[in-house]
Amino acid sequence: MKIYMGEDYKGMSRKAANIISAQIILKPDCVLGLATGSTPIGTYDQLVNWYEKGDLDFSKVVTINLDEYKGLSGDNDQSYRYFMNKHLFDRINIYKENTYVPNGLEADSKKACQEYNDIITKCGGIDMQLLGLGHNGHIGFNEPGGAFEKETHCVNLTKSTIEANKRFFEKEEDVPRQAYTMGIKSIMQAKKILVVVSGEDKADIVKEAFTGPVTPEVPASVLQLHNDVTLVGDRAALSKML
Template structure:
């Protein structure tokens, strides 16, 4: 596991984007696993900037997103489909038919999860997976206690996770209670993993993930077992890490 210490959020975003852009340049038809949430936004903005300068070409790239709220349509501004379209897909030359996000409107959970795993397999697996880090150490929507062996599955979101996402919704009642997410086993099969972490409020979670015991109670701790993980974190997020 490699830890890249960044000065601030902007520096973190640029350093993470550097790793992703290198992957695209080295393998133009690569498969990128993408994350949503506030932390990766700066990374996507940097990638868009480099694309507009002519430094990146997304035309052969395939993307597979981590998760999606259940019961939320693609047109809903709260959906991760909408998020990805606004933050990245509509601003680069990516082929939308090669972008995959779980179908939040599929009421058959078994079908939705099995179908998504088939997509990952059909694409040949993920070359580089981008992750954020939850306050409780979760990655994707894999809540504490979820088995490491889980593949794509339906999650009942904890109140802590729903509260963390409440700022994106009008009120608490509108925050979805379930989501489809790639499981830890699916994430760990990515060839390379990049985690972006920003802010003092993530310092405890990062410390537990990097220097604590490997336990399902801190889902990100399993990343210690992967052979190619780079964590890009700003100074505040790194404040509790041993030198």
């Protein structure tokens, strides 16, 4: 595993964007696995900045997102499709038909998940998967205790996840109770994995995930078994790894 440190969030974001941009330059038609959440926003902003300067071309890039709330349409401002459009896709020269997010409006969970697995296969797999890291070690919506062997599946969101997400909604009842997410197996099949972490509040889980035992109780710990993982964090998040 490679570890890179930025002094602060901006420095971390720039280093992560450097790694993604190198992937795009080396393979212009690469398949990028993307993540939502507050941590990657700075990385996306930096990629947009380089695109605007003419340094990056996204016209052949394909993207596959980790997850989506079940029951939300892509034009709902709390959906992950909306998030990706706002923070990245609407700001670069990517073709929307080459950007994939699980279909939150597909009520048949088995169908939705199989269709998404088929998309990943059709695209030839993921060249680089970007991941954030939850306080309890979750990646995507793969919560502690889940099975490592799962591909895309429907999950019931935990109370802690609903609690963490309710700030984005008008009231707690509006927070979806289920989501479609790539499973650990899907994530581990990516050729390269890039994990971004920021803030002192992530320091404990970073250490636990990357130096502790590999266990479903800390989903991100399985990344220790992948042969090409890069961890990029700011000084605060990596403080217990130094």
